[in-house]
Amino acid sequence: MEIIKVKDYEEMSEKAANIVIEHMKSLKRPVIGFATGSTPIGLYNCLVKKYQQKEVSFKHATTFNLDEYVGLPKENKNSYHYYMHENLFQHIDIQPENVHIPNGMAEDLEQECMTYDRLISKNKIDIQILGLGLNGHIGFNEPGTSFKSRTHIVKLDQSTRKANARFFQSIDEVPTKAITMGIETIMESKKILLLVSGKEKSDALARLLGNSDISEEFPASILRQHNDVTVIADEEALKKINE
Numbered sequence: 390m391e392i393i394k395v396k397d398y399e400e401m402s403e404k405a406a407n408i409v410i411e412h413m414k415s416l417k418r419p420v421i422g423f424a425t426g427s428t429p430i431g432l433y434n435c436l437v438k439k440y441q442q443k444e445v446s447f448k449h450a451t452t453f454n455l456d457e458y459v460g461l462p463k464e465n466k467n468s469y470h471y472y473m474h475e476n477l478f479q480h481i482d483i484q485p486e487n488v489h490i491p492n493g494m495a496e497d498l499e500q501e502c503m504t505y506d507r508l509i510s511k512n513k514i515d516i517q518i519l520g521l522g523l524n525g526h527i528g529f530n531e532p533g534t535s536f537k538s539r540t541h542i543v544k545l546d547q548s549t550r551k552a553n554a555r556f557f558q559s560i561d562e563v564p565t566k567a568i569t570m571g572i573e574t575i576m577e578s579k580k581i582l583l584l585v586s587g588k589e590k591s592d593a594l595a596r597l598l599g600n601s602d603i604s605e606e607f608p609a610s611i612l613r614q615h616n617d618v619t620v621i622a623d624e625e626a627l628k629k630i631n632e
């Protein structure tokens with residue numbers, strides 16, 4: 390794992406955007422895996438800015454998102470469809486048919502997971518952006534998820550619902566389930582870019598970068614077995630490492 394230490398959230402976002410763009414430029418038809426949550430918003434802002442400055446085009450890019458809540462329609466402000474549209478897709482030249490996000494409103498959710506996973510297998514992700522959950526989750530793969538998992542439906546941990554309640558009126562409104570790319574699906578990405586910012590993430594990051602076991606109880610630990618992971622972490626997130 391390569392670790393890039395940066396000062397703060399802004400620098401992390403800028404660095405991440407540069408890496409994504411550089412990687413995209415080396416490929417004719419880049420396939421990018423996107424994440425949601427608070428962490429990548431700065432990255433998306435930078436990508437939009439660089440698109441407006443004509444530094445990058447998304448015309449030939451295909452995208453796959455990691456996850457989506459079950460039961461929230463695309464128009465719901467807390468759905469990840471809405472998030473991606475607001476923060477990135479509406480501002481760039483991506484072709485709508487090349488955008489893929491799991492459909493949490495599908496009648497047959499199992500089928501949706503299978504179809505989504507097959508599509509990813511056919512279009513291997515060149516660079517996957519990841520955030521880090523407080524409990525080590527990646528995507529919505531909570532502790533205990535099999536490292537062999539493919540795209541599947543998950544029951545969200547109470548701690549994850551609590552962490553994400555800040556976006557909703559109350560915790561009761563946070564969906565209890567989500568669709569997420571599985572851990573094995575994520576690990577098949579050719580390159581992974583993990584973004585970690587803020588002191589709340591310092592315990593999780595210390596656990597990831599420390600010598601603890603690679604265990605399904607801490608999903609992100611599997612990243613140590615991937616041969617091309619870059620972690621960009623800011624000073625606050627790295628606090629516990631330097632202690």
Ligand SMILES: O=P(O)(O)OC[C@H]1O[C@](O)(CO)[C@@H](O)[C@@H]1O
Pocket residue numbers: 424425426427428429455456519520521522523527528529549553
């Ligand atoms: O960036 P945040 O908001 O801290 O979230 C971390 C991770 O948690 C999730 O939002 C799921 O809870 C992931 O999509 C994200 O990568």
